[in-house]
Amino acid sequence: MGRRDRLEQRLALPLALVAAVGAVSTIGYWWLWRPYGASWLEAAYMTFITMTTVGYGEVYPLSPAGRVFTMVTGFAGIASLFYVFGVFMDYLVEMGTSGERRKRQMEKLASGMNEHVILVGLGRVGNQAAEELVQGREPFVVVESDPDRVAWALEHGYTVIEGDGTEDEVLKKAGIERARGLIAATGDDATNLFIVLSARSLNPKLYIVARAEDSSVIAKMKKAGANRVIDPYAIGGRRLANLVLHPAVVDFLETTLRRGGAPISIEDIIISEDSPLVGKSIAELNLNRRYGVVVLAVIRGKETLVSPPAEYVFRPNDQVVIMATVEQLERFVREMEKQEEENQRKRAAKERGER
Known part of the structure; x- marks a missing residue:
């Protein structure tokens, strides 16, 4: 109204x-x-x-x-x-x-968020990103300077910080020090480049994904601190071609990557030092039989191992790509988090005993 x-x-x-x-x-x-x-x-x-x-x-x-x-x-x-x-x-x-x-209300909501995603820019690409975040039940804060887009975001129940995403103070109000990721989705490459620079300086551990209209800017954005740079037009063109060449593959990937109601999902997890997976092989863990989880790939540093063998042993900081149904993934994550918390308590008690 x-x-x-x-x-x-x-x-x-x-x-x-x-x-x-x-x-x-x-x-x-x-x-x-x-x-x-x-x-x-x-x-x-x-x-x-x-x-x-x-x-x-x-x-x-x-x-x-x-x-x-x-x-x-x-x-x-x-x-x-x-x-x-x-x-x-x-x-x-x-x-x-x-x-x-x-x-003040939006800033208060943003100040209470942790491990959230900051979405800068709510144009056509930003809207799609926001919908995916909503479907994935991922907490996020929108940063937008256009009053009409701000009003639209408020009508949809988004947490919005009105302001320029290139300014450090605006990003701080969005909780960038506590955020786990940032999406620079404005339609201007120079603006996205400044957003990446500001975000990286404020949070060195932040995972940053930026949009690039011109492919020549991709290298500069990566040098500025972006982890990934996406050209929407290039992705759209490849998808159109693949729909003709490999329609079944595209449909399968869309189904597995779509969150919120998808029967099968592909997720990635990063193994911490206290994870129960550390030091154990895929065969020893028997993830497929116990949880219905299939390990598709493991990324260790710059090396990617697709379909790792059963004797593969997990290490801290391994990024594991897994596939299962939504229910199986939720059960697996809950179990891993529970065991990880238990390992953390044991390690903390051991350190206190040594002192």
């Missing part, structure tokens, strides 16, 4: 009271002045100067009853007009302060 609609709704009752007082008063003056042959215009004129306290003289003489009627008309008219004025001023004050109040 827009601001104009809200104002019209608020003014509906007070304006109706003004109209009612005016109509009753006009009929009353016309009836009082029947002996003088007064017209409806003269009665309406008397009503107007009484309600607005203009102070002109009576159009026709008034009896004592007519003067009492005039006093009642004046009181009711002034009260109803002040009611309209009060509602309108209250609306103006609210509109003047709602922007600041909304900003």
Whole structure:
């Protein structure tokens, strides 16, 4: 509902009271002045100067009853007009302060987020990224400077920080020190480059994905600190070609990569030092039989091992790409997190004992 609609709704009752007082008063003056042959215009004129306290003289003489009627008309008219004025001023004050109040509310929400994603730019590409984050139930904060896009994001329930994503203060309000990832999705390469530079300086561990309209900028963005740089047009072209060449493969990958309701999902996990997977082989863990999880690949440093053998032993910082149903993945992650917390407690207790 827009601001104009809200104002019209608020003014509906007070304006109706003004109209009612005016109509009753006009009929009353016309009836009082029947002996003088007064017209409806003269009665309406008397009503107007009484309600607005203009102070002109009576159009026709008034009896004592007519003067009492005039006093009642004046009181009711002034009260109803002040009611309209009060509602309108209250609306103006609210509109003047709602922007600041909304900003403080959004900043408070963002300050309570950890390990979230910051999405800078809510154009066509940014909208798609936001939808994917929503489907994946991933907490995220939108940074946008366009008031119309900010209003649209608020209507969809997004947490929004209004401002320029190239400014450090705006990124700090979005919680960049606590974020785990940032998506620079504006339509301007120079803006995205500045966003990457600012984000990398504020959080060296942040995983940054940037959009590039010109392929010649990709190398510069990576030097500035972007982990990945995406050319939407190149990806779109490859996808169109692959839909013709390998439609079944594209459909399968879309199904597995789509979150929220997809029967099969592909995820990646990073193995920490306290993970129960450390020091154990794929055969020893028996992930497929126990959890229904299939290990597709392991990324160790710059080396990627596709379909690792059963004797492969996991190490800390390995990035493991796995595939399973959504339910199987959730059960596997819960179990791993539970065992990881237990290992952390044991390590902490051991360190305290050694001291």
